[in-house]
Amino acid sequence: MNNKKSNFPADDAPSYESVLQCMRCGFCLPTCPTFALTGRERSSPRGRVALARAVHEGRLDFTEALKDESFFCLDCRACATACPSGVKAGEVMEICRGQARSAFPGGHLSATLRRFVLERMLPDPARLEGSMLPARLYQRLGIQWLVRHSHLLKLGPDWLEKAEGMLPKLEMPLRPRLPELTPARGRKRGRVAFFLGCVMSLLYPEVSRQTVRVLAHQGFDVITPRATRCCGAPHLAEGDRQTARRLARHNLELFLAEEVDAIVTDCAGCGAILKEYDELLAETVPAGRRETFRARVRDISEFLAEAGLRTDGLGEVRASVTYHEPCHLCHAQGISKQPRELLRAIPGVELREMNESSWCCGSAATWGLKFTDASRQILKRKLDNVRATGADYLVTANPGCQLQLAWGVKQAGLPQQVRHLMELLGRATPE
Ligand code: SF4
């Protein structure tokens, strides 16, 4: 239902029902990292939804304050987990970002740059892969060593120093190297399609290589379509819903063309968006196709827990481990127990729970670079909880969290090694 008096500046506004549902109980307030930081009602889920409702009812123009709040929201979805009314303040804010782009388009240069990245770079895997060459040369030729030791980056903006510090050691992208079919090993149990996310392919290729190897070892033929494109998460985060829909449509048709039991990903951010294609494509793709796609999408931990992990032949990994829950796994997909089950199933692993394991790490795609101070404060709370476990490894299941946590651990001088769940399972899986 749309409200006739609405002051939203463009089509594609949040639905009126989505903001009407809030009964102002405040159960969401203690779960919201930006409310915890600021104590401001307008930076809380309840306050954000109230702003959107006032715009819907024509009581407020689409103000700069709502634009700021839509981008200051981490979209961590912790409020949705806590809300008894089913309000999804994070999603409402995500949709408001598209409105903000219409109401406040910004300067010509930044708008052109944003469009280039969102519309030309991210949808084109080969172009993205090519763009990483200078960064690999920067690391290989020793320029990174010089830059870090000269403290040159201290002269630039905060985000630049942080982004440089977060860069893992870069390998060749995985997408062109991964066979389109990796055959099952041992007794065959099925056939799956693997959704290789861009960040995984570019920054953590070894993690996804292990994911495919583990799946094959578990008895599944793995199809990895080379024509997979970005899932659209960065576009939704930046308010470009049109390009996100274009990418979603492409991926949906590509994966539906495969005869598979499941579509599996090892990136929590990608998984959350793939499961939301159903709503994103509601007006352009027939319901049956959307439902078939949605029913097949699984996070790797969800898939292996459902299929039952074959533990015969798994080697020992003697280590204590604590687990950070990515927001897009626990809050957006409701997956909490499955990664823990997998960790406990690895011989030799001792799982030590940290306090507030589902509290955001402060990464949230580019949020951690736009709001560096706020991000540092959120990360500190997380790292204090990590430190208290004394575990050898800090394990997670999303590349954005992994980048932020690895950077934070290094900055804080903590001894933990940060790993993706599949790196540990891969280590236990024989070659
Ligand atoms: S968003 Fe949900 S939890 Fe928060 S005040 Fe509204 S109804 Fe209550």
Ligand code: SF4
């Ligand atoms: S999605 Fe996260 S940051 Fe945004 S309102 Fe909800 S709890 Fe707060």
